[in-house]
Amino acid sequence: MSALLRLGIDAGGTNLRAGVFDEQGSLLWQERHASDFSGLCGRLAPPQALAQVLEALAASIDAALAAQPRVGAVGIGFPGFIDPTTRIVSASPNLPGLHDVDLATPLAVRFGLPVALENDALAAAYGEYRLQPTRSRGLLYLGLGTGVGGGLVLEGRPYAGEHGVAMEAGHLIVVPGGRPCGCGNRGCLEQYASASGVSHHYAESTGERLDAERIASRAVSGDAEALAAFRQAAGWLALGLSHVLKTVDVGDVVVGGGLTRSWELLASHFGEALEQALIPALRGKVRVRPSTAQDRAGMLGAAFLATPDQNRKTP
Ligand SMILES: [Zn+2]
Incomplete structure (x- = not known):
């Protein structure tokens, strides 16, 4: 059986960028779409804004799984302060007014995959580090x-x-x-x-x-x-x-x-x-x-923060 793949999502900018990587860090698939979350909380009540962010992330995961069914883990780089132990977003410039938000658990439950969440700049740092010769x-x-x-x-x-x-x-x-x-x-x-x-x-x-x-x-x-x-x-x-x-x-x-x-x-x-x-x-x-590397570093770093579930049944 070939190794599982990793999906990295960079949700830090005005675009949501998703990339699927193999174990060597080669990019096999990518997709991006506009997703300016920053204005959401001004237009919507906090629970609706949160639901929209989750839907945008879920749509990215859906697209990646449709293209690459062997994805075994998801990593997300998200702007904000993220508790290193609980992965709860305590505050985010993209979700003003929302505090202590759990983005990872609902997505992990929905897709049956491990979902790692990290600050977007930290994910980019890790991606750049992995790309150093x-x-x-x-x-x-x-x-x-x-x-x-x-x-x-x-x-x-x-x-x-x-x-x-x-x-x-x-x-x-x-x-x-x-x-x-x-x-x-x-x-x-x-x-x-x-x-x-x-x-x-x-x-x-x-x-x-x-x-x-x-x-x-x-x-x-x-x-x-x-x-x-x-x-x-x-x-x-x-x-x-x-x-x-x-x-x-x-x-x-x-x-x-x-x-x-x-x-x-x-x-x-x-x-x-x-x-x-x-x-x-x-x-x-x-x-x-x-x-x-620009865009790629955030996706790559996020992807390699996640640990694939080796027991997952894949097509
Ligand atoms: Zn300041």
């Missing part, structure tokens, strides 16, 4: 999108922390009393080093509110204010990352997320600022690269 002892992943997500792999294992909050690097306070953040604090890194941070920087100097993609195209055409907005974001990213590296001392850092489509606009100042902010013992020793 040589495995180092640790890897830090930062996802730069609307916010800044983080995930840490230590000694080959994803590290979620005691309460599922480890490596919430986006909420490191870099400007005490600074811009308000969705977490309730002020001056968090994600208000400065994310796509929304770039928009903010640009609006502050020009009075014009544009998304980071528009600002990137202006920067490419030589708009000095647009270039400065990316330079500012790169500086803040370097500062935040230097604090994390001084704390966890990992050798590999992968930066992913939508903003890395403009990595070349961040890279030059980022490299210089990071070297300055690191302690001398770490200078020149940390490998930082933009993700080349």
Whole structure:
């Protein structure tokens, strides 16, 4: 009998991405569809919003099983704080107003499959780690999108922390009393080093509110204010990352997320600022690269967090 397959679902962005992998990590099937959960709780009562999220995840699992019936385990990367023991989502930016939600158990019962649930950035970190040609002892992943997500792999294992909050690097306070953040604090890194941070920087100097993609195209055409907005974001990213590296001392850092489509606009100042902010013992020793796997890392990491049920009867 051939080995069972794994399904990994990345529910972290505006698309829900599902991929089926074999034991070697080769992608055998994938599907994506738009699934912007973030507005759901504004439109629906919390129980209905939760039901819609579960239905979207179930539809993905259904499609994967129809295409690849030998799927023996499901892993899901979901934004939010996820208890490492119970897998309960204590809070999620995609489900505002909902607390202590169990997504894994209803899906496991419905499909008769083991379902693992992990923070989406941590799943991406683990996927990036598995994709490295040589495995180092640790890897830090930062996802730069609307916010800044983080995930840490230590000694080959994803590290979620005691309460599922480890490596919430986006909420490191870099400007005490600074811009308000969705977490309730002020001056968090994600208000400065994310796509929304770039928009903010640009609006502050020009009075014009544009998304980071528009600002990137202006920067490419030589708009000095647009270039400065990316330079500012790169500086803040370097500062935040230097604090994390001084704390966890990992050798590999992968930066992913939508903003890395403009990595070349961040890279030059980022490299210089990071070297300055690191302690001398770490200078020149940390490998930082933009993700080349992008979408795939989140699915792969989620898939390999799940353990297939070897006793499952498959066609
Ligand atoms: Zn915050």
